[in-house]
Amino acid sequence: NAVIVATNVCKEYNTGTVKVQALQGVNLTIHTGEVVAIMGPSGCGKTTLLNCLSSLDTIKSGTIKIAGRDIQCLSDRQLTALRAREMGFIFQSYNLLPVLTAVENVELPLLVSGERPKKAREQALERLAQVGLEARANHRPAELSGGQQQRVAIARALSTHPSIVWADEPTGALDSKSSQEVIDLMLRLNQEQQLTFVWVTHAREVAQQASRLITMSDGLITEDLALLKG
Ligand code: ADP
Numbered sequence: 001n002a003v004i005v006a007t008n009v010c011k012e013y014n015t016g017t018v019k020v021q022a023l024q025g026v027n028l029t030i031h032t033g034e035v036v037a038i039m040g041p042s043g044c045g046k047t048t049l050l051n052c053l054s055s056l057d058t059i060k061s062g063t064i065k066i067a068g069r070d071i072q073c074l075s076d077r078q079l080t081a082l083r084a085r086e087m088g089f090i091f092q093s094y095n096l097l098p099v100l101t102a103v104e105n106v107e108l109p110l111l112v113s114g115e116r117p118k119k120a121r122e123q124a125l126e127r128l129a130q131v132g133l134e135a136r137a138n139h140r141p142a143e144l145s146g147g148q149q150q151r152v153a154i155a156r157a158l159s160t161h162p163s164i165v166w167a168d169e170p171t172g173a174l175d176s177k178s179s180q181e182v183i184d185l186m187l188r189l190n191q192e193q194q195l196t197f198v199w200v201t202h203a204r205e206v207a208q209q210a211s212r213l214i215t216m217s218d219g220l221i222t223e224d225l226a227l228l229k230g
């Protein structure tokens, strides 16, 4: 079953007099349980594709369906609700709030979505345990290593039980050992919970661990390979 269906997606940026054709007719279906890596040279449209598929950005033409719903037929309010329900996000720079502890960062999306504080705290601690960081619950980001911060960010992404997690250069700021720990964690969550991941990455050793490797060039998908695992 498809989580994301993109059909003939075009995206154009207008910067004053210059128009940039960032996506030039992308077709892509992402199924539940896949780990999709997107590679390609800088400027080929990887981040743009991720932003459009996750409904953070609008497109010029084509259609995108998330969990069966055409996102162009939804209001901003409905889109926000859809993202909160279906999606988690992970970034190269973790994007944790520095003044909050690990557990406070993880429980924030739950509180925002209306969960009661006691329940939110319980669930946040459970998520931290899942990523092996229950002992660090009361540490602030600055007191954690890069790898630990990214694992907190993963716990936060999981807090609302999304079906798909988008990761833009999730290991871009990590050394190879922490990078592999973060990859192993995402692969385990994929196995255990059928959680779908999409990684934008420059790192071939990361991309090769996905179940599917997509290569982009000049705003188009130029290669789409199923990878053998194990
Ligand atoms: P990648 O992630 O593969 O490096 P991007 O998606 O960031 O590529 O960019 C694709 C193209 O769109 C590039 O030519 C880039 O300069 C351009 N671009 C990206 N974001 C913007 C923006 N906000 N305004 C104008 N042009 C943009």
Ligand code: ADP
Binding pocket: 015, 042, 043, 047, 048
């Ligand atoms: P990446 O290669 O990881 O996509 P970039 O350095 O290309 O990162 O882009 C970083 C940010 O700058 C993105 O949010 C992108 O949308 C924006 N951006 C990229 N190119 C342009 C551009 N030509 N004009 C305006 N914004 C841009």
